Amino acid sequence: MNDLPLGMLLAGILATAAPLIIAALGETITERAGVINLSLDGSMLLAAMVGFMVGYETQSFLLAFAAAAAVGALVAGVVAVFGIYLGQLQVAVGFALTLMCRDLAYFLGNPYSRLQGPQLVPLKIPLLGDIPLVGPVLFQQPLVVYFGLLLVPAVWWYLYRTGRGLELRAVGENPEAAYTRGIDPRRQQLLYTLIGGALVGIAGAAYSLDIKPGWGRPQGIEGLGWIALAIVIFGGWHPVKVALGALLFAFLQVFGITLQSVWPSIPAQVFQVAPFPLMIFALVLVNLLQRDGVQRWLERRPGLALLLARLRGAPPRALGRSFHPD
């Protein structure tokens, strides 16, 4: 940390976290409606490739992100149609798509390998960007980082403060009951799977147009789709906690790179891989809190209990289970 100013470190964490936040929030929306879209790891890669390709050909970021969102929504749409309407196992369909999308991305993206393409530049917000420390961290970032950060309160607001958000959660908890109340659960699930998929697509393009610009094999974002899925669980399906989980993972990644320069004797791979087991460890910790024994132990420690209670979250009860009206 000696040669890196704190500001740059924090800005790096935020930039690294942004696509992860977007993808994890997309999956949060989908899962809160009761659908598991497991295809993230593949669809993010495919969207990254398509985003880069469109950006390279048209030099338009708008078109590039729109195309990436469309790819994400399309893959999610396959999960939705097979899972919700044709009654197939959502997890199985999603997993098959993960593998297919990855291969498809490398196959179709081959001509665009190692080309110099467009890259998002940081956008400094007037006045706010000049505040010392805070300015460079929060207000001199590429557009996609602002998008990711604003998405957190937006998703929270939608889920917890609007009637449609309430319906979304209701469908994910008990689609039968929602059906008796005049709601069409399958249409809602289709809609939110598509929206979640579009966000995953945008996250993919955020990598190829900003964080790890360009296209090549390996792209260097393999595994992040699975991490996004894990972060949704880590965050207890709550958008704010999910975003915090993404920040924690980004912190571990950036911190690892920094530590590497402090201890050059430790192999670089250790720092590259460390965030993944640490994430699993954090997941175990969060889930451990759900156990009765731990709860009872915590009752004697009110301060800690209050803090940890904020970390708890239960999955939507109908998660992954398809609803079929008679």
Place this chain on the structure above:
Amino acid sequence: MQIELRQISKRFGRFEALKGIDLTVASGTIHGIVGENGAGKSTLMKILTGYLGRSAGHILLDGREVACDSPASAAREGIGMLYQEPQDFPPLTVLDNFIVGRDGPGDANRARQRRRLRELADRVHFHLDPDAPLQQLTVGERQQLEFLRLLGREARVLILDEPTTGISDRQKGLLFEALRRIRDDGRTILLVSHKLEDVEALCDRVTVLRQGRVSGEESAPFHLPRLLQLMFEAPEGTAPPAAVPTRSRRHRPGEPILRFDRVSAPGERTGLHHCSLTIHRGEVVGLAGLSGSGQGLFLRLAAALIDAREGEVRFHGRRLGSDDHRAFRRSGGSFLPADRLEEGLIPGFTIQDHFALADGIPARRARQRARQAIERFDIRGRPDTPAEALSGGNQQRLLLSLIPEQADLILLENPSRGLDVASAEWVWGHLRGQYAQRGAIVFSSAELDEILAIADRVLVFHEGRVVRDLSGDAIDYHQVAAAMTGH
């Protein structure tokens, strides 16, 4: 609104649940639908609300044919239903549950909806905390909330499927008063019940169903033997079935089986506080109390499904901890929860599968066991009928048939919930005959009459405490009723 059903039929696979039902309900009346378990009452009502599709038949409202092919389309016609199993969202709050739905006027403005909920609750004297998570409420309270919601949606036709199960006499009185009031406002009410007293108290007219057909219609005032005859096809002149076998007042407890020593646990509405008592071989113990006063916790602690925070539970002298339900079962315990489909049976598993799972036997032998049980327990189904396709009474029979023969502690939560008189009588006859001598039976019930008729020892729960422990001739209706309400 006048409702006319013409030749409604419904098949589930090869099973014909409804065989051409004709029914006319006059506008502004309370119309009862009665019948034995499995007669088709709930199915018919679910067809009227569009939850189930019909195989054939027409629905007319005020003489106009309507589709009613989904709950949404039925709601547009002003039809609302209070389902027997609450159709709600346990992790959400009371207020959220009140708001969700597109089945009538309403909006997502929380302040406005909060006021509306309070107004409606005040009107019928219900007390619900709008910010409590629904999972902390009892089934009775969840039903109250759903009832209020339907009132708020301004349903013109209100269908209630067994609305008086699991609620106290006072709540029942309030509900009936509210129902009469909204009938006088010109709304039409369909009341599905197996309790003839409810029907007598409320209904203007009654249709009796038997095995998927209309077996008769009567107008108030009702002649009880006539209704029973229509329900059970007993020949004219014979006495109606006795309510339940009477209890033997001879109370000679044997060795202790289950012992609670200063047990406390959180949960339900009230928790359970410092409960100490012993249950002996040969006892039939009734747990009385308003719903959610700690009886459910008591049963789940005894079954080692939840863990005591303080004190200890001993079963056959062995201390039960958390996750000891397997040990509980192995040492001869059995627990039948009130929510049969959620906790007791496995939806999607057939009758045969349940035997294969319970006894750890291969499919062919399980099929044989299932056949025997269907015969012996008179379950209306086949070995390959899925559990969720059985009616409530038949689900209960299946659960009973799954109890191992050598069991010596039977815990039952509201065992006759949703059962008609004949089924309840059968259940108690079976339980007494099979287990009362060899072991102990502990049951909770929302019906005080049932407890007084069956139990030879009564524990009265109030606010999470056992406030009376009465045996034999000391059991007295007024004393128990007073203790339940805290006197």
